Amino acid sequence: MPQVTEHGGGVWSLRVPIPDNPLGHTLVHVLDTGRGPVLVDTGWDEPASWTALTEGLAALGTSVAEVHGVVITHHHPDHHGLSGQVREASGAWIAMHAADTAIVRRTRAAAPGAWLDYLADKLAAVGAPEGHLAPLRAARAEGRMRTLPGLSAALPDREIVPGELLDLAGRRLRAIWTPGHTPGHVCLHLEEDHPANLPGRGRLFSGDHLLPGISPHIGLYEDPDDSTVTDPLGDYLDSLERVGRLGVAEVLPAHQHAFTDAQARVRELLSHHEARLTGLLALLTTPLTPWQLAERMEWNRPWDRIPFGSRNIAVSEAEAHLRRLVKLGRAEAVPGSSPVTYVAV
Structure with a gap:
């Protein structure tokens, strides 16, 4: 596939590699505005990724120095990683939803090793065997933190407010809050006629929320200092339905490729997760820890x-x-179990 793809109407995508990841690359989208190019995501913080980003912009006749702003769909390092370098080279602003900005701020402020401590304790609580916990504890004891990306990610300087139009000269780009993959994930609805006159209401920069061939990871929202019981999968399913109601002509995701018929893809993903939940209930006829359940799930x-x-x-x-x-009242924790086990109701 080409490194640069033109989508028409002043929109392009750049393939920025992700090191040692089966996804292969992030699609960084470039949006032409009256004040200069604006990026939707930036890619992983790694030299080869930076080279791909700069070469892609050069192929469009511009440069990192000309970038006016950076809109981040969510805080993960394959999306937000290069934002700081882009800002240093251009003076561009960086915008992110407040919930994900809070994660960036908390991660930057955390003491070295705090994440490894939290992860080891959490995995022990859900039934992980000692053989799995030992490498985490060893890494903590030896002070090895190099494998953890995003520890010094750039702090955004603008907030993406759900429902509002972003301040982009000559463009109509509206923020759609779509929590699930992260608590502050946003999709961006380009409320302009499709350049190829495809039927529907504009285009959607969907980040990781809506992908053509894979279901994004939906895990727990991790905050060591917050005991609130969240429901990320419920958030994601609600967000999917919200996006489906937009009726967009085309989806421009952060991975894989652009696609049409967003509503059909939304229905597929809703059905996928309902089938997954039904399958898990069948496994939970016997009490299982979360670790034991993961061992038995289909991957x-x-x-x-x-x-x-x-x-x-x-x-x-x-x-x-x-x-x-x-x-949903379809499963419950077994009282007194340690590590905690769950059973279907």
């Missing part, structure tokens, strides 16, 4: 072939589905 490979870090993500996804089942 894209057998559990014994899932890498260490991906197992942490899988367990978080199992927990998010359990939270949803508990909220």
Whole structure:
């Protein structure tokens, strides 16, 4: 695939690589405005990614120095990673939803090793075996933090307010709050006629919320200092329906490729998660910890072939589905169990 794709109407996408990740790349979108180019996401903070971003902009006849602003769909490092470098090179503003800005601020302020402590304790509480916890504890004891991205991500200087138009000269770009993948994830509705006159209401920069061929990770919202019981999967399903009602002509996601018929894709994802919840209820005829449930769930490979870090993500996804089942009254925690187990009601 080409590094640069023109989508018409002053919109392009740049393929910015993600190191050692099966997704391969982030699609950074470039939006022409009356004050200069505005980026939707920036890509991973890594030299090869920076080179791809700068070369892509040069192919469009512009440069990082000309970037007027950066709109971030969510705080993850494959989206927000290069924002700081872009701002340093151009003086551009960076905009993000307040809920994800709070995560960036909290991460920057955390003491070294705090995340590893939290993760090890949390995994122990959901039934992870000692063999899985040992590497985390060893990394903490040895002060190894290099493998954790996003520890010094740039602090945004503008807030994306749901429902409002962003201040982009000559463009109508409206923020749609779509929590689920992160608490502050936003999609961006370009409320302009489609350049190819496709039927529908404009185009949607969907970030990771709506992808053409994969379901985004929906895990728990992680905040070591907040005991609020959240429902990320419920948030995501509600957000999907909200996006489906927009009736957009085309979706420009942050991974894979642009696509049409957003409503059909929304229906597929809603059905996928309902089937997943039904399948988990069948597993929960016997009380299981979240770790045991994750071991028995269907993934894209057998559990014994899932890498260490991906197992942490899988367990978080199992927990998010359990939270949803508990909220719906379809499962409950077994009183007195430790680590806590859950059973279908």
